[in-house]
Amino acid sequence: MNAEQPTAGRHVPVLRERCVSLLEPAIQASGSVVIDATLGMGGHSESMLKRFPGLHLIGIDRDEEALALSTERLAPFEDRIDLVHAVYDEIPDVLDDLGVDEVQGVLFDLGVSSLQLDERERGFAYSYDAPLDMRMDTSTGQTAADVVNNYPEPELRTIIRKWGEEKFAGRIASGIAAARAEQPITTTGRLVEVIRTVVPAGAARTGGHPAKRTFQALRIEVNEELNVLERAVPGAVDALALGGRMVVLSYHSLEDKIVKSVLSGRSQSSAPRGFPVELEEHKPELKRLVRGTEAPNEAEIEENPRAASAKLRAVERIKDRRAA
Template identity: 45%
Template sequence: MEFHHVSILLEPCLEALQIKPDGVYVDATTGGAGHSLRIAERLHDTGRLICIDRDDEALENAKDRLKDVWQRVTPVKSDFRDIDKVLEGQGLAGADGILFDLGVSSPQLDHAERGFSYMQDAPLDMRMDRQQKLTAYDVVNGWSREEIRRILFEYGEERYAPLIAAAIERERADKPIETTLELVRVIKGAMPAKALREKQHPAKRSFQAIRIAVNDELGAVREAMEKAIDCLNPGGRLAVITFHSLEDRIVKAAFQQAAQGCTCPKDFPVCICGKKPKVRLTPRKPILPDEREIEENPRARSAKLRVCEKI
């Protein structure tokens, strides 16, 4: 697979990380390696960039994309929820900056054979790590109607989740649903006519939900945020790009909790909990792409960048 990828919020990320030439940095979602390249270019040979990804093809692409700075780069195949183990495995006590660019990468969406796209026909797959056992086929054909309804509603915020889940159950009773466009047909057939006239593709929310379920994306984000904050060196920065409200809610809550100090009732004369904030929010509100970036790359429209600094 060729990785043609436009890095979103690139300059704000680089500014947020405040890269030190001799520092240790982690790109926890290497993807197309666009962020990785610009981080590594700012490092001296005494600096180090750890590139993490679950996708073998992403890491293979990174070798070529980063060839001119490869002496500063260490690629690691891992789930970013294990960032603490990755750093420990590299003999590192912490990092000076960590970047997460969450969600599915452009190359995964653009290459039909990965099964992420509702616009092209392919086997139902959607695995970010192709060595993982669970696929979209397993979810669509093996999970109960109620469980499918739940993930469509919770992960896709799909208001027609009960209708779609029932249609999937009926369809697979005769034969398995094997491809992406077969699933699109079932989804569209379950939705009322007014929903099919909406600007957004009828299958977008359902495909998002199934992809999140296959890759346990939200569980990974929850686990990774807490660990990443603990993995930062004092003064280190954590920058996280999200693309939908479910991810952003988790990141926002993790940052706010880490930034909170004393939790004693306000009428207590002195603090007895002893809790101190771990981070400060820099800035307090998310950074959004400007109109020029959105015009050049429509996928940036829903992006938000949140940043915090270890105290």
């Protein structure tokens, strides 16, 4: 990628117009606050700030490079933004530090970003050789190489099967263990070679690239993505003001399962079955704004192929958070 290419030209936000339109009723009034919990290169945030001149935005990202790029992109709005280096399960702490009690909107665009995929040295992609890193925050934590070379084979197998939903997890873990015994696996290219030697050639015809699911599993493990998400979604819901809205874009079934569990659970009455009267404390906190999930249309997928697996969920708070 050309490092000098403008940020806006490097990134096409997924379902940008749909996300902004769903949030609009909650964030259009002057003085409203919205959290972009996965700021990335700031595409969704830029759209919201342009459309709603009285909006204040809190942008959160664990990736310092993404923060630097979005800071540059959002510079025209510097008096209406707070950009924070944090993980999105830290929303309550971020709001506390900024002295913000509640917000009118929250946006999550989960998974690996275009920036992380396109910067070869980050090691997220299996399509070219690079150091085996995969950290979203390169300033801290273990790398994918640490996981691949140091985890016991049974633990590797569990991770690849659970986080990658990979049916050949046993073969892959065994292949990794044998290969690393000869020489540490430190690059994406070598890991792909190892996987190719143990996954049946025919599997690629129906399941895509043989390393796809293993790379997903390693990325999730390195960044603790699903554990973080399990904490982040309830924290974000708790921060919503009455009438506030939240939109979540997820990209694989494990993410969506967590999001669905929280949002569906809080969109239902908690009254015991057969209870004659629904008391105030039993009323649902949230109203779902879309039926099930929404997906990008063919035109958007053609423009932005990375949108193909996106699933959108959206809710509105209908019960005062102080009464919830």
